[in-house]
Amino acid sequence: MVLRKFCIRNGQSWHLNQVPLYESEIFRNEVLEECRSGSRIVNLFGTLEESGDVRMSAMTSKDDDARISLFSVKISKDSPVFKSLTPELPEVQGFEREIAEQFAVTFEGHPWFKPLRYHQNYRKVPDLWPGIQEKPIPGSYSFYRFNGEEVHEVGVGPVHAGIIEPGHFRFQCHGEEILHLEIQLGYQHRGIEKMMEEGPMERAVLLAESIAGDTVIGHVMAYCNLIESLSGCVIFPRAEALRAVALELERLSNHIGDLGALGTDIGFLPTAAYFGRLRGEFLNMLMELSGNRYGRSFCRPGGVFFDLDPKMNDDFRGRLSVAKKELKELTDLFFSKPSVLARLEGVGIVSEQTAKELGLVGPAARACGLSRDVRTDHASGIYRFRHLPVSLASMGDVFARAQIRWLEAQRSLDFLLELLDQVPKGELCTNVPSLKSDQMALAMVEGWRGEIAHVAMTDTQSKIIRYKIKDPSFHNWGGLAMAARGAQISDFPLCNKSFNLSYAGHDL
Amino acid sequence: MWRIIKARIKQGYRTLKYPQGEVVFPERFRGKPAINFDSKNIDKKFDTTDAVILKDALSVDLGKLLFNEDIKKACPLVYSQDHRMAVSKKEDLIFKNNELKLASALVEKTKRIFGRSLKLREVCAGSCNGCDSEIQALNNVVFDLSRFGIEFVASPRHADGLMVTGPVTRNMELALKKTYEAVADPKIVIAVGACAISGGPFYGSKEVRNGVDHLIPVDLYVPGCPPHPLTILDGLLRLLDKLEK
Numbered sequence: 001m002v003l004r005k006f007c008i009r010n011g012q013s014w015h016l017n018q019v020p021l022y023e024s025e026i027f028r029n030e031v032l033e034e035c036r037s038g039s040r041i042v043n044l045f046g047t048l049e050e051s052g053d054v055r056m057s058a059m060t061s062k063d064d065d066a067r068i069s070l071f072s073v074k075i076s077k078d079s080p081v082f083k084s085l086t087p088e089l090p091e092v093q094g095f096e097r098e099i100a101e102q103f104a105v106t107f108e109g110h111p112w113f114k115p116l117r118y119h120q121n122y123r124k125v126p127d128l129w130p131g132i133q134e135k136p137i138p139g140s141y142s143f144y145r146f147n148g149e150e151v152h153e154v155g156v157g158p159v160h161a162g163i164i165e166p167g168h169f170r171f172q173c174h175g176e177e178i179l180h181l182e183i184q185l186g187y188q189h190r191g192i193e194k195m196m197e198e199g200p201m202e203r204a205v206l207l208a209e210s211i212a213g214d215t216v217i218g219h220v221m222a223y224c225n226l227i228e229s230l231s232g233c234v235i236f237p238r239a240e241a242l243r244a245v246a247l248e249l250e251r252l253s254n255h256i257g258d259l260g261a262l263g264t265d266i267g268f269l270p271t272a273a274y275f276g277r278l279r280g281e282f283l284n285m286l287m288e289l290s291g292n293r294y295g296r297s298f299c300r301p302g303g304v305f306f307d308l309d310p311k312m313n314d315d316f317r318g319r320l321s322v323a324k325k326e327l328k329e330l331t332d333l334f335f336s337k338p339s340v341l342a343r344l345e346g347v348g349i350v351s352e353q354t355a356k357e358l359g360l361v362g363p364a365a366r367a368c369g370l371s372r373d374v375r376t377d378h379a380s381g382i383y384r385f386r387h388l389p390v391s392l393a394s395m396g397d398v399f400a401r402a403q404i405r406w407l408e409a410q411r412s413l414d415f416l417l418e419l420l421d422q423v424p425k426g427e428l429c430t431n432v433p434s435l436k437s438d439q440m441a442l443a444m445v446e447g448w449r450g451e452i453a454h455v456a457m458t459d460t461q462s463k464i465i466r467y468k469i470k471d472p473s474f475h476n477w478g479g480l481a482m483a484a485r486g487a488q489i490s491d492f493p494l495c496n497k498s499f500n501l502s503y504a505g506h507d508l
Numbered sequence: 509m510w511r512i513i514k515a516r517i518k519q520g521y522r523t524l525k526y527p528q529g530e531v532v533f534p535e536r537f538r539g540k541p542a543i544n545f546d547s548k549n550i551d552k553k554f555d556t557t558d559a560v561i562l563k564d565a566l567s568v569d570l571g572k573l574l575f576n577e578d579i580k581k582a583c584p585l586v587y588s589q590d591h592r593m594a595v596s597k598k599e600d601l602i603f604k605n606n607e608l609k610l611a612s613a614l615v616e617k618t619k620r621i622f623g624r625s626l627k628l629r630e631v632c633a634g635s636c637n638g639c640d641s642e643i644q645a646l647n648n649v650v651f652d653l654s655r656f657g658i659e660f661v662a663s664p665r666h667a668d669g670l671m672v673t674g675p676v677t678r679n680m681e682l683a684l685k686k687t688y689e690a691v692a693d694p695k696i697v698i699a700v701g702a703c704a705i706s707g708g709p710f711y712g713s714k715e716v717r718n719g720v721d722h723l724i725p726v727d728l729y730v731p732g733c734p735p736h737p738l739t740i741l742d743g744l745l746r747l748l749d750k751l752e753k
Contacts, residue, residue, distance in 0.1 A: 164632065165632045166680055166683065206557075210703075288535075288536065297538075
């Protein structure tokens with residue numbers, strides 16, 4: 001029998017019937033075969049069928065030709081067991097644990113089968129981990145431990161020393177050396193996916209803006225693209241361009257903020273202060289554009305709320321040119337200091353091989369030499385017509401991750417200066433027709449942390465019955481754990497800043 | 509060395525004159541709202557966090573308002589450029605007759621203790637990181653929080669109070685309570701952002717507790733989603749009685 005294959009593209013929608021349904025064994029083989037031949041996992045998620053069975057869908061991307069394969073398997077409600085793919089394909093470990101927690105499906109042979117976010121399952125059956133709701137994290141499941149002479153354990157969090165989000169880090173150390181780091185998240189779980197499915201659409205867009213407060217534009221753009229593709233709505237080119245302006249401003253503010261944060265952690269305070277101030281410039285531009293420093297209330301399904309008038313355009317261009325000059329001066333100062341380089345180089349190395357195995361995305365992957373960028377590989381909106389070169393480094397250390405931010409900031413500035421010169425004319429917002437029934441859609445956006453992917457499914461009444469959110473951090477937390485392995489415990493803050501991952505985006 | 513000094517001279521002095529002089533916000537900035545009370549144009553569909561109250565007279569709960577544009581379709585509201593919105597009591601957040609009773613100073617005794625040096629411990633209890641980013645921005649050279657004697661410290665044991673963001677998720681409830689207990693008396697609690705006040709966009713989710721004051725007493729409420737750093741700073745300075753009335 002010839003296997004029916006189904007390929008999709010970013011921003012497309014399709015009828016639910018089109019999704020191939022494979023037998024368990026074939027599904028497993030297909031995932032492994034795709035990944036062996038150069039694909040990576042974009043998404044692996046469960047949905048609850050009317051019959052009570054769980055349908056597991058896999059999306060694998062072959063980035064070279066913008067092709068995403070989609071196929072699924074049914075897991076019976078009577079024996080909710082599936083043979084884990086993790087031993088052969090480590091990048092799915094988080095996805096499998098997520099499905100196990102959401103739908104009470106056991107993944108046999110999973111090497112670290114532990115809850116992810118500590119909530120009750122959606123199937124309303126007994127949880128795989130009894131008492132998950134009552135006991136505080138880590139519940140009845142302990143942390144991974146080393147035994148032996150001179151081995152000691154360090155626990156940090158959920159309340160950290162700085163002004164950051166909650167998470168627990170458990171280090172197994174031998175002297176100063178980190179043998180293993182276990183990252184336990186879930187403290188930020190707010191139940192967003194369920195709220196997106198159950199609440200009205202007027203609220204869903206506000207929730208999308210609050211998935212990760214530093215990636216407002218990235219996530220709300222994914223949400224808008226998804227709703228637009230589910231309803232067959234085509235937005236005006238001007239709206240597409242202005243969304244890209246906001247997305248790049250968001251990237252600039254965060255990348256430059258991260259360089260400043262690295263300065264703080266190294267103890268090179270002048271650059272920390274200057275980068276911190278420069279970050280504010282981009283936030284203030286977003287505020288002038290949208291009324292909010294993080295770009296809330298800018299993107300809405302159908303287009304954007306606000307226009308970039310000619311006066312503002314001129315003003316932005318002037319300020320971006322100044323910022324470009326200042327960025328050069330500051331990065332020259334930062335990256336030319338031997339003491340800075342000594343602190344960054346060779347610390348927290350993630351090899352290209354490890355990055356591939358863990359399925360890293362975004363700057364973290366590009367710092368290891370993996371060319372993965374949704375803006376290029378799966379371009380949508382204005383990015384189909386205007387290309388940004390992908391910035392790559394090869395060392396995979398803290399320096400490489402800092403360098404990627406510097407390179408990408410420059411390229412975003414060039415991109416913006418060019419785009420602002422030629423913003424397409426036209427209207428801002430168009431009406432969004434009602435959603436099509438029995439459809440599924442995928443929207444991917446290259447947020448500043450990497451690939452954001454939202455998937456939604458409608459039922460026969462055109463109501464959204466499943467909304468799956470994937471923040472890039474979901475892939476990348478494993479990268480941080482590996483970067484810390486073998487490093488000194490005092491290097492951890494530096495490694496952590498170089499990734500700067502989202503807790504809220506992971507926990508949803 | 510010379511390059512650092514050169515860069516320092518070039519960067520110049522960037523700290524705001526605040527609280528002296530006027531702060532100018534851009535035209536689109538969404539600060540304290542103003543409501544046209546005579547209008548009957550109400551569409552509750554766009555009021556997804558129940559910020560609009562129709563009982564007796566039309567009013568808006570600033571603790572639930574997300575300061576978004578969509579809400580303008582729900583009720584006749586416009587935003588002003590006024591950033592001052594922090595209040596001392598939850599009931600003061602109910603915005604009636606376009607009047608807002610801004611936060612009052614701490615009682616004399618507590619003011620004497622905290623007035624010149626206030627150390628705060630920040631706890632993120634399920635926020636999206638938006639409010640936390642703005643709190644962090646207070647430490648940058650533009651706002652320079654430490655010139656007012658206010659600092660963020662690494663441990664609740666070193667703190668005079670907590671600044672809490674987020675709706676308090678079920679998984680953070682215990683950690684928040686423990687952190688509060690670890691702060692020595694007398695202590696204050698500041699709730700920053702719509703989530704920390706009412707649950708914000710997550711209001712009603714079974715995974716969250718809809719705000720901080722269901723668990724620990726709150727002395728200052730700073731509305732916004734997220735509030736502008738100056739809105740937070742204004743609240744803090746009012747609490748310490750460092751602003752002119």
